Amino acid sequence: MAGCSPNRFQELVEEHQADLYRLAYSYMKNRDDALDVVQESILKGLSKLPTLRNEQSMRVWMTRIVVNESISRLRRRRPDFSYQEWDGPAEPEQNRDELVDLRRSLDLLDPKLRTVVVLRFFEDMKLEDIAHVVRAPLSTVKSRLYRALAQLRVDLEQKEDL
Amino acid sequence: MTQSGKQQLDQLRQEYRKTELPPELPYAVRAAFLKARRPRRMVRRLVTAAACLFLAFLAALNLSPSFAQAAAQTPLIGPLAEVLTFTEYHVATDREFIDVRVPEITGTSFPELEDRINKEIQEKIDEDLTAARTRAKEEYEAYIATGGNPEDYIPLTISFDYEVKSCTEKILSFELERFEVRASGFTDLTYYNIDLTTGKTLTLADVLGPDWKKKADAVVQAAIDAHPENFFTAEMGGFTGVSEDQRFYMNSDGNPVLVFEKYEIAPGSSGELEFEVPIGE
Structure with missing residues (x-):
């Protein structure tokens, strides 16, 4: 089957939502921004869905959208934002x-x-x-x-x- | 350096993989899809994807009046069974996110059967939504009464949708999906498999013959034996054989596909599971 229907796209995104969120979070380092990135990426993905050639390339394609969305948001982010606000998890x-x-x-x-x-x-x-x-x-x-x-x-x- | 770079990266990798997932993630994902869908409400959508259309045939009907006349006189073709959207509605407020498409079947040449199934589906959805909204209203009031911040409230999120699994001259098979988000997402699936030649609902015995249970069990058991780590053991409430009311749909190859809901026979990480049982000879 060529292409990917919106319903199938939704299924695939829901299946991989954790991966998409983790990736977005690795850039944004906070929950709300990461959720925003995921949502915005879905909207972008849906609007560009006709350009997706097949299901197999969906992971690469969606990863690309999340990465681009994250990076462009980081650029727009207030310059005073600092990762130092984020302590990261405890470790041994x-x-x-x-x-x-x-x-x-x-x-x-x-x-x-x-x-x-x-x-x-x-x-x-x-x-x-x-x-x-x-x-x-x-x-x-x-x-x-x-x-x-x-x-x-x-x-x-x-x-x-x- | 007490540790190699590789080990350190591996540790960061583990942190990354353990990124905490917020409970509203499924809700946010669903909401994005709902948001994308909403503008399209203006244009009343013809449910082309769901309708069982024989496109080439229709094209011939359009192109050739004599062919259409001939077809109308051919009893074999008859009316085409299809699943259409009877009605759809959407509610999007701070407290409710409801997205519903109610299917109805038409063109089966069994009007009573259609009425019965259509009525059943509509009542099922109506009752469910009424109950869910009452429950959500009580929960919301309790949440506010106990000092909860309205802005942090996760709205009631429910959707009903359907999908045609297969549609031939003989069989119409479709899925009714109910999805609800609370702390995480839950999906309920109901299947309708209609024998268009008799107007009856198909059972696995109809499709697979008298030893349907043996055939179905064998397929599931083989999958479990191949990857036991992905399934609950029998002691944990795992698979002990298909039941009389086993969920299934008919795929376009004419084979039944057994469906197990999330957590039914395997951990949630395995999601919903499907097993195709070849009809064989």
């Missing part, structure tokens, strides 16, 4: 400092670089799919990932882990 005593550093560095990363890290490591997306999400060549995605990891001072033992 050991490793606390390193983890806090890493979390903070991740939050301060340029959204374009952070997107690649989040999608690759937290959403387990393939690099090819990420390239579709951010509409950039695969080589650009790889280079963003390396730059991001360098800034985060994360040394993966094996680059193949990417």
Whole structure:
């Protein structure tokens, strides 16, 4: 079956609502804004539904809409907004400092670089799919990932882990 | 460095996966879809998706008067059974979010059957909504009386919708879906499977034969055996065999599809489950 009907789209979105919310929350860092992003993304998705070629690409496609919506909202956000208002979850005593550093560095990363890290490591997306999400060549995605990891001072033992 | 970068990232990954989901998420998602739908109310929607139309045939009717005449005289074709929206209504206030499409069947050549099913559906929806609104009104008053902030109130959110599962000359099968959000979303599904040649409601025995239970059980059990971790065990109230009133619909291949609601035989994370039972020979 070609395309995706609005009803089927709704089913798929409801099925993946937790993923969409988590992704939005990773940018917005608060509940209300993340919910707004999810809602706005649904409206955008519905209006662009005729351009969705098949169901299989729905995840990539919807991820793209959520990422774009989140980033454009971050840009519009008051300049005095600070992630320092957000403490993050508690963690075991050991490793606390390193983890806090890493979390903070991740939050301060340029959204374009952070997107690649989040999608690759937290959403387990393939690099090819990420390239579709951010509409950039695969080589650009790889280079963003390396730059991001360098800034985060994360040394993966094996680059193949990417 | 006491930890490798990979381990640290994995820890952040776990935090990410554990992001707390707000209880109003399903409501917000539904609300977005309702919002998108609302402007279209102006144009009274013809329910093309639900109607069982043989498009090529209709095109021929439009194009060729002689073909239409010939068709009208052919008793085989007869009236086309379809499911239409009898009525639809929407309420969107701070306290209620109601989105209802009431289906009705027509063109089956069994008027009493149509009346009975249409009446049953309409009464079911009416009674349900009346009860839900009364309950929600009491809850709201109790919520305010105990100092709740009206702005934080999660409105009563209910929708009724339907979907045609299959429609052939012989069988009409459709789903009536009731969805309600309170703390999380709940879906109730009712199926109508009509034998258009006899005007009776189909049972699994009609479709699968006398050993329907054995066939149906085998399909479900095979799926459970393949991934037992996704299902409740029998001790936990899991699958113990299909029941006499097992929910099912008929798909376009003419096979019955068993439907289990969320939590019926598996944890909520598995959602609603469907099992197609091939009719075989």
